[in-house]
Amino acid sequence: MDELLSEFIAETNEFLETVDTQLVQFEADPNDSATLNNIFRLVHTIKGTCGFLGLPRLQFVAHAGETLLGKYRDGSLNATPDSVQLVLESIDRIKQILGDIESTGVEPEGDDSELIGALERAAEGILGESTATPAAPEPAPIVEVVSETVESVPLVDDKGQKWDADLGRFLKPGEVSLADLEAAFLSAETEEIPAAVQEKPAEVERRMAPERRAARDDEDDAGAKAGGVAAAAIRVNVDVLESLMTMVSELVLTRNQLMQMARNSSNSEFKAPLQRLSSVTAELQDSVMKTRMQPVGSAWKKLPRIVRDAARDLGKKIDLVLEGESTELDRQVLELIKDPLTHMIRNSCDHAIEVPEVRAAAGKDETGTIRLKAYHEGGQIVIELTDDGAGLNTARIRDKAVKNGIVSEEQAWTMPDAQIHRFIFAPGFSTAAEVTSMSGRGVGMDVVKTNIQLIGGEVDLLSTEGKGTKFYIKIPLTLAIVSALVVGAKGQRFAIPQLSVVELVSAGGTSSHRVETLNQARVLRLRDRLLPLMDLAEALGIQSKSQGDALNRECTQFVVVMQQAGLSFGIVVDEVFDTEEIVVKPLSSAVAGAKAFSGATILGDGSVIMIIDPATISRAVGQSEAIAEESESTSKIGHAKGNGNTSLIVFRAGGNEPKAVPLGVVTRLEDLDAATFEQSDGRILVQYRGALMPIVPADMGVEIKSYGSQAILVFTHNQHAVGLAVDEILDIVDEKLDIEMATDRGGSLGVAVIKGKATEILDVGYHLTQALGNWDEPTKQIKRKSIVLVEKNPFFRNLLSPLLSAAGYDVEAVDTVSAALICAEYSKPSAILADIDEDENSARRLLSDERAQGAPVVALSGSAESDGEGFAAIVRKSDRYGLISTVEYATGKGMAA
Amino acid sequence: MSALAQKTDPTVFHNSNSQEFVTVYVADQLLGVEVKSIQDVFSLHDLTPVPGARKEIAGVLNLRGRIVTAIDARVRLGLEPRAEGYANVMAVGVQYKGDDYCILVDKVGEVLRLDDTSFELNPLNMDPNWKIFSKGIYRLDGKLLMSLDIEAMLSTIDLGVST
Secondary structure (H helix, E strand, O other), X not given: OOHHHHHHHHHHHHHHHHHHHHHHHHHHOOOOHHHHHHHHHHHHHHHHHXXXXXXXXXXXXXXXXXXXXXXXXXXXXXXXXXXXXXHHHHHHHHHHXXXXXXXXXXXXXXXOXXXXXXXXXXXXXXXXXXXXXOOOOOOOOOOOOOOHHHOOOOOEOOOOOEEEOOOOEEOOOOOOOHHHHHHHHHHHOOXXXXXXXXXXXXXXXXXXXXXXXXXXXXXXXXXXXXXXXXXXOOOOOHHHHHHHHHHHHHHHHHHHHHHHHHHHOOOOOOHHHHHHHHHHHHHHHHHHHHHOEEEOHHHHOOHHXXXXXHHHHHOOOEEEEEEOOOOEEEHHHHHHHHHHHHHHHHHXXXXXXXXXXXXXXXXXXXXXXXXXXXXXXXXXXXXXEEEOOOOOOHHHHHHHHHHOOOOOHHHHHHOOHHHHHHHHHOOOOOOOOOOOOOOOOOOOHHHHHHHHHHXXXXXXXXXXXXXXXXXXXXXEXXXXXXXXXXXXXXXXXXXXXXXXXXXXXXXXXXXXXXXXXXXXXXXEEEOOEEEEEEEHHHHHOOOOOOOOHHHHOOOOEEEEEEEXXXXXXXXXXXXXXXXXXXXXXXXXXXXXXXXXXXXXXXXXXXOEXXXXXXXXXXXXXXXXXXXXXXXXXXXXXXXXXXXXXXXXXXXXXXXXXXXXXXXXXXXXXXXXXXXHOEEEOOEEEEEEOOEEEXXXXXXXXXXXXXXXXXXXXXXXXXXXXEEEEEOEEEEEEEEOOOEEEEOOOOOEEEEEEEOOEEEEEEOHHHHXXXXXXXXXXXXXXXXXXXXXXXXXXXXXXXXXXXXXXXXXXXXXXXXXXXXXXXXXXXXXXXXXXXXXXOOHHHHHHHHHOHHHOOOOEEEEEOOOOOOOOOOOEEEEOOOHHHHHHHHHHHHHHHHHO | OHHHHHOOOOOOOOOXXXXXXXXXXXXXXXXXXXXXXXXXXXXXOOOEOOOOOOOOEEEEEEEOOEEEEEEEHHHHOOOOOXXXXXXXXXXXXXXXXXXXXXXXXXXXXXXXXXXXXXXXXXXXXXXXXXXXXXXXXXXXXXXXXXXXXXXXXXXXXXXXXXO
């Protein structure tokens, strides 16, 4: 992209953020002319630059906005929330166009005439559809600049447009000439309305131009200072800063090496200069770190606008108080917390702050307050987000947590409230009764938490029902330098980020802590809890040079207790060296494949060590648990590790030629007693681990036995098991799977050579589909939608509810509308099915009652005449397929609404 | 790099149809690496292995404050890995897609300017595993030099899949 253009975009984005904030400020106090002048100047600068760069769309939108602002400024119009909204909309449009330019490099096609029209009408005093006569005439005659070169040109054309010499063209309606504008800038300091300028002779103006420009610059600076931004700043490319940072860390390393050498040789003449070098380096490092720092306020600039818009949309009164905006943190961290913070603010506006009536009824001030505060604490930044809203509804969260299966009912009742509140960080958790445009979709707080954890931060909350909620976010100052624990395993050193380390325990040898084993799994007794252990060398797959694992367990080992994603576990290491402040360096793409590491660093002695990614290790711990669970069937097989081979299970099914499936997809191998097989619904089923499992033949030729034992391969998916009946299991092989002859025949992937024999590889997915139909639709299986069925007639009630539950719904069948409403309030169903034959009028109550809001009501009728007007749909009771598809449609709609 | 380039006498081989190579040996095979793609030639002091990475990746090392990924040319070319470890092994430093790499070789020879007339495409019967990494062959007196394709050496390695 053009350098000029990219600079313009960066600059304009900054301007726009300021404009946003200032407009909100201006709306609150329309008499604040200093703010208005600031806004006016910013919008004008944007417009001017756009014209210069040839971006007509931007220019016209900015122009229309400027015209309206001009009216405010000269006092011919009063700022109303609706017209300020229009200006904000034009700012949004500018942002949108800018975003497109940023990604494509050219101004996008588009039509802004509607917005521009609205702005122009607003400028003439007409808002929305109002039919008030265009009151305000064109602004008072504008200064006419006469210059030597354009003397022959008429100053006003036939349409009444004025010629502007500076621009070299006629002015658009409402446009202010450059000269006038500059005069406005001049007068801004003295808060004068620019009218006196008119009398100024043009020639004087011309001659004065250079000085005036200088004056304007000064005034710009003054204005900027008034806005709270230091003017003594220059724009530096981030890359330059990054490379500066790299070089400084290199310098630090070199210094460390030198210092080590000097320490070894006594009375060296280098000692004194080295000492100086050392302190200068430290200072340099500090200053360079500072260049990466930005005040947290720059991430907050958008918030006043967001809160204002949210308050307007929701009909609430909300004040946003920002404190500690000058608290500095690394710009990288800043970028990463922007989105979570915005989300949390939206949440607070939407859910926490009540509408004014409710607040007044509760004896609170009608205007709610959201307070955002940032400060340093122990090398970290703490951001507090406080609201004086409704607080968290403990009972509702508890109910929801129990319902979502996060905790058991008993656990939930014995838990302290604070712990229950923390469930709002659980995935998919939203207690909002209805989904609004800004929040309540249940993808909120867990994402916030994950994002904050990603940068090594944490988030916690404190809530009092009726009083409000306070969120604490703790984040590290910078990501570039982290404190790490250096440990050794099998002679190699690794760094573990200190943030995820909870404590260090020595175990084995003479220590009181002992590592115990359960089958293969190692655990440590720590304060009466069992902590799963993972050997670091094992987790990383380091081959031990000296065989002697049994011996090793007798000597002292160290357990690094870590916490990651709510999981506590221990990593067994051989040595613990030191904690060091390390500079994280990214890995080359070739090494990035080694998932266990998040980066590398250079230690003081110049050696490179790898930084362990705690998330990967915690996953490895979880995996070994899963393996242990499955070990009964797979332990004899062993795991094909990293040689490009696939473990295959070879069996005979219908005919003598071998067939195979990848072992990875098989959950279990079973020999089931054929006498337990049952026939139902034209299928063969067996009761297996407390559920019904269909059994399908692996091949047409397989006859499922009716007595004796039948070899079964069990596949599971989404808690559904399917048994594949085979004649005989032959072998488990570990071979390179190379399908040589592909086939289109259903149920088969192709033929591969395994152990020298042509072997057919079966398509497991095909068989699963045969047996289950919809095995690959996870949502249907996991989350059943609930439905309330209102039907007075017990016959139909008993007929329809099993039908619906077979189709995958949780059905609550009741006989009266009142009961249905209670159900609806409690279970928030996806749809309500109501009989309208018996009593259509009471069924209509479902449509209007607020307890059933959000759930579409489907009318059930036995006769073909009913029209079911007003209901989401109408369906005949006898129409089985129609019923299911209608319900499917209605629940789908309910979710989308 | 400039020091290496100066070794050849520019007056003798000043020919636009020739290229300069640094010759290296990998298990007795003479290979040539184009001078223009080389950043450094150095001998290894310290190497940190990366568990879980591809076997071609010998480890990472610190070269003047930069972290460099070391690729073992022997493993990459499908030869026997060196039994004696990596101490004092010679390395040719290159850059690829903004990352620093070095190729570990057995011996670094000299800088040669080779005329294009002695260049030939890969012989048909060459090992396909070598063909990938070879730009072609130069006929020298008494021996053959394979022009090593550094891009090819590194292009598939960053897929990150451990084999």
